[in-house]
Amino acid sequence: MEKPLTQHIVPGRAPLSLKEYEKVGGYQSVRKILKEMAPADVQNLVKASDLRGRGGAGFNTGLKWSFVPMGPEVAKPKYLVANADEMEPGTFKDRVLLEGNPHQLIEGMIVAAYAIDASISYIFMRWAYKVAAREIIKALDEAYEAGYLGENILGSGFNLDMHLHTGVGRYMCGEETALLNALEGKRANPRAKPPFPQVSGLFGKPTIVNNVETLCCLPHIINNGAEWFKGLSKTGDAGTKLYGISGRVKTPGCWELPMGTTIRELIEEHGGGMQDGYLFKGLLPGGASTDFLVEEHLDLPMDYTAIQAAGSRMGTGTMIILDDQTCPVGFVHNLQHFFAQESCGFCTPCREGLPWVEKILLAIDRGEGKPEHLLTLDFHTKYLGPGNTFCALAPGAMEPLQSALKYFREDFERHIHEQHCPWSKAKVWQPS
Ligand code: NAI
The missing domain is CATH 1.20.1440.230 (NADH-ubiquinone oxidoreductase 51kDa subunit, iron-sulphur binding domain)
Incomplete structure (x- = not known):
């Protein structure tokens, strides 16, 4: 894997500063799109990459962007929101990206905002992610200072503001329309869909809400192309995936692996197998709001298609294991x-x-x-x-x-x- 999302994340080490991030190719995708690509080119490339939303639903990202009205006659501003309100039980994958490499998220957000011609963006973050908030604030300051955010970015004429907004610790705020209500200062109730936020979102304006992991894929797709991204996967669903395991395995954790890695490989190789004295009984593949899978499913590839065909959903891709000694x-x-x-x-x-x-x-x-x-x-x-x-x-x-x-x-x-x-x-x- 040439450039995984987690390549610069070293557990226990502070994330890369802007200078260090630039040295390893950071913000190259921003330079590339602003110089060589129109928003429609970015949308088409991401559509061709088959990137699917990593928040849990797996909706095609390029397709979602394509619903945003474009052109000079469209009422402004348009908004981009990074959904960092990660609260699905057992799910801690976005936290790894937020704490480990905040500039990668900011870079991905600039790409997404450019693709839909948004000029204001928010990172809506789970209240409890204090370390992540601290690192994001530092990175935002550096990005503004360097001219990657603000007015006339890198002399291109493209403007983008980015703000961090922390929630108050409600699961509901992760639902995109409840999130938008919360951002507007209202109670976080969901809105009726349609209209979808792509057409009428924050303050009634066209808005895209993308998950953190989804956004972090974007710089790599821009730099390496759609075919490269698709080729990272072992199955038909493109890219890599941040998988996680919690429960009674020997080494619970979070790993970036090719999409379609089997459940058995995840549990036995990466999770180290079941702890001594405990037997596997079942698992929830992607957080708590997915259906149990059992022994007969262990050789399935963890991707959207295979897990759905087995009667569940990959969801966030972070599994919770049920052992034989837990009721x-x-x-x-x-x-x-x-x-x-x-x-x-x-x-x-x-x-x-x-x-x-x-x-x-x-x-x-x-x-x-x-x-x-x-x-x-x-x-x-x-x-x-x-x-x-x-x-x-x-x-x-x-x-x-x-x-x-x-x-x-x-x-x-x-x-x-x-x-x-x-x-x-x-x-x-x-x-x-
Ligand atoms: P959804 O399938 O309704 O929508 C997913 C995305 O696709 C949304 O952005 C929506 O606007 C868009 N979309 C769907 N149908 C569309 C259409 N016909 N036209 C235009 N756009 C369309 O799913 P939802 O309710 O947004 O998310 C549910 C998922 O969230 C679950 O799969 C669950 O696994 C996951 N989840 C994740 C959490 C986390 O902490 N990461 C927390 C809670 C749930």
């Missing part, structure tokens, strides 16, 4: 507690349904479950599913539940039958 009911209850707490309360199924699901799971976990509870849970996986709520929060929350009811149903039934949690004496690991 699956308690594990899912813990996740539903998080989702119920993070519901913005705007739409009724989510506001009322998630706490109800949480309550039932708690009852089952405590040995107070009734056989009809399983039917109520089955019902809720549909009632809170896609199409019945305003945004993806509740449908996402139902993914681990519906798949746990499919793959680990006997464990749920045992709790109800025995009126007791069979794992109750085991040490229970809880995802943070």
Whole structure:
């Protein structure tokens, strides 16, 4: 891999300063686009690279940009927002990029802003990412000082301002339209889509919201081309991916690897295999709002297409492992507690349904479950599913539940039958 996103990230070392970053080729893509490419060329190149959004949904980035109205008659300003509100349970990949190489994100944002002709940009960052915020502020100062941001960038006539905005620690703010409301100083409720933000976003103006990892791919695509990017992958989905593992493996962590690396390789080689005394039981492939996969799926490539075909989603690509000594009911209850707490309360199924699901799971976990509870849970996986709520929060929350009811149903039934949690004496690991 010639230029991975993480090539200049050394754990424990401060990120590259602007001077160091420039020495290793930093901001070359900005020089290139401003000198040689029109915004449409940048859009076409990124479309040709097949880059898909790394925030979790996997929407084609170039295609998303192409919905932004272009031309002199379009009302200005247009906005670009980097979604750095990384709060999906088990997900810590953007943090690595933010803390490790902030200039790479700024460079990627300049490329994206140029492609859609945006003149104002925001980095919307998770409140808890204090180190990342400190490094981004330093890097923004350096980039302004050097003329990569501000008026008439490198004498090109292109203007771009970039601001850091830190959230207040709500999961909801990662949903792009709730994020835009929060940026406008309003309550972070999701908006109806359509209109999509590409047409009517921040303050009603055309806006692109891209994930941090997505934006960090851009300088490399500009410098090396679409075919190079596609060639990095082992499968049909292009590029590299920041994969992560948490749970009882020997070496949990985050690694940049070719897209399509198999789940088995991730767990056994990079994660070091299961800890001694623990067996693999299942995994959530990309954060908590994805469906469980089990033993039969271990040889699947981790990419958008293969994981979807197996009935789940790659999501953020950072997996949470469930081991044989952790109670699956308690594990899912813990996740539903998080989702119920993070519901913005705007739409009724989510506001009322998630706490109800949480309550039932708690009852089952405590040995107070009734056989009809399983039917109520089955019902809720549909009632809170896609199409019945305003945004993806509740449908996402139902993914681990519906798949746990499919793959680990006997464990749920045992709790109800025995009126007791069979794992109750085991040490229970809880995802943070
Ligand atoms: P989505 O599929 O609705 O949209 C994804 C992107 O594509 C958005 O930018 C949207 O504007 C665009 N898009 C989708 N359909 C479009 C259309 N017809 N026309 C124009 N643009 C369109 O997904 P959403 O709700 O934005 O995100 C859900 C994902 O977020 C989940 O897959 C989940 O894995 C992930 N997620 C990630 C978190 C994190 O911390 N990274 C936290 C929570 C969820």
